């Protein structure tokens with residue numbers, strides 16, 4: 189028995205390289221997230237974050253490893269049959285960096301959320317409350333994606349995910365394209381929603397500052413491997429791994445020292 193909502197064990201994915209060898213995009217990634225918890229996955233570009241996120245939602249099939257949600261094994265294959273597919277969608281929803289691609293340009297925000305509610309057999313009249321929950325009012329409810337700002341589109345993508353009433357929300361660089369002030373608004377919103385609904389968040393970002401604000405636990409990836417994981421406060425205030433130290437030294441901000449960042453980079457032997 190476990191109180192964990194989401195568990196990933198030994199998730200591994202390799203891709204073929206020319207010449208017959210394989211590139212390891214993610215190796216033996218293991219973590220748990222409690223109900224209502226928030227996990228950050230950080231690392232530089234190419235470290236394997238998106239591969240892990242895509243394995244969680246089922247867009248990438250792991251070579252090895254298992255995912256459990258609420259004690260049930262999540263199969264790598266999408267099940268046949270509408271009811272089973274919908275039940276699977278209610279386990280995990282994903283929000284991408286650019287919601288423009290995943291939003292239907294013909295639907296207004298309200299129609300978009302209503303469509304998701306209807307598909308899952310829920311009351312369409314909840315659409316306005318959901319839009320309100322993400323800070324979109326009557327004017328935005330009647331607008332199509334191209335008439336919304338980047339931040340508003342991301343709010344809409346979040347509202348649509350919530351319409352499904354998921355147990356886990358995976359966000360892959362979901363605020364990366366937004367201005368810092370809009371980022372902060374969306375992060376606050378996600379924190380509120382987590383408190384209100386108990387949804388668990390898996391927050392993928394190359395930006396430590398983003399993860400610092402919204403997660404309880406963090407997992408640091410480098411070249412497909414987890415180099416450090418633990419409580420976010422502890423890992424970010426007293427990093428143990430040289431790579432985590434490098435990532436922290438690379439964040440420009442108060443007291444940032446470019447030469448310290450260069451030294452940390454040089455200290456990494458491979």
Ligand code: ADP
Pocket residue numbers: 203204211212213231232233234235236237238239240
């Ligand atoms: P991140 O999200 O941290 O930037 P990714 O998970 O996208 O990292 O990529 C990790 C590694 O796996 C990279 O080296 C990337 O080139 C490789 N990779 C990702 N997807 C594929 C794919 N479909 N085919 C081949 N290689 C891939």
Ligand code: MG
Pocket residue numbers: 237238239361
């Ligand atoms: Mg990525």
